[in-house]
Amino acid sequence: MRTQSLGWATDLAVLELAGSAVEEHADHLVVRSPSNPDFHWGNCIFVTDPAAVDDADRWVDVFRGSFSDADWTAIGLARMPVYRTAWERHGLALELDDVLATTHPPRQTAPPVGYAVRELVGEDWEQLVAREMAVNEETAQYDAVAHERFARARIESQRALVDRGAAHFVGAFVGGRLVAELGIVDCGGTARYQNVGTAPEHRGRGVASHLIGVAATWAGSRGCSQWVIVTEATNPAGRVYRRAGFELVEPIVQTYRAPHR
Known part of the structure; x- marks a missing residue:
């Protein structure tokens, strides 16, 4: 079951x-x-x-x-x-x-000044791979070669979901450079956020809050009536999600050991 x-x-x-x-x-x-x-x-x-x-x-x-x-x-x-x-x-x-959720569309904030916000298309996906690699380089958590294989395969599957109309990925750009992004997947009436990320130098400017609302609107237009986002319990971004209208539904527990380096 x-x-x-x-x-x-x-x-x-x-x-x-x-x-x-x-x-x-x-x-x-x-x-x-x-x-x-x-x-x-x-x-x-x-x-x-x-x-x-x-x-x-x-x-x-x-x-x-x-x-x-x-x-x-x-x-x-x-x-x-x-x-x-x-x-x-x-x-x-x-x-x-x-696990944070809401049955009301997350609050739509005003678009941040100086950013172009749009759906990911074409070479934007390659920028998303590069952003994934940059995060791993900063944390040094995973082997770079294996992590690039993972990132490319996962992002390719996400792009396929977009092509099928089951997902929507949006980004914020400055001078054509992707500096923040997130995705949302229609799970059959419930929308699940994915890949929420903002470059460190662009945090605290309301970029993620705006993208959350943009993605929520897409999901709502498809008939979704619940929005779900999962984040580490200690992640400061949880405050951003709560301000958007999300509330704690439940904690979930996992146990993990990364590959030996």
């Missing part, structure tokens, strides 16, 4: 629209994305039974059995484990995300 978590439900809807496969088991799901083997949260498992969450050894074994070639571990959990050390012994960090 599929999880009823709004965050996971929209995650899975977006993945399946992009071509991922979801295997359903009695107490967990296995997600596979053959077109993007470097996508860690597209090749992962979700533990759907809250009573089974504390069995870290079992779930690590399930992940390794499902993804024998993976040099990462990515497991979604139905609740926060009672015994965190059981997961930490496997080198896994527990992460908490906030």
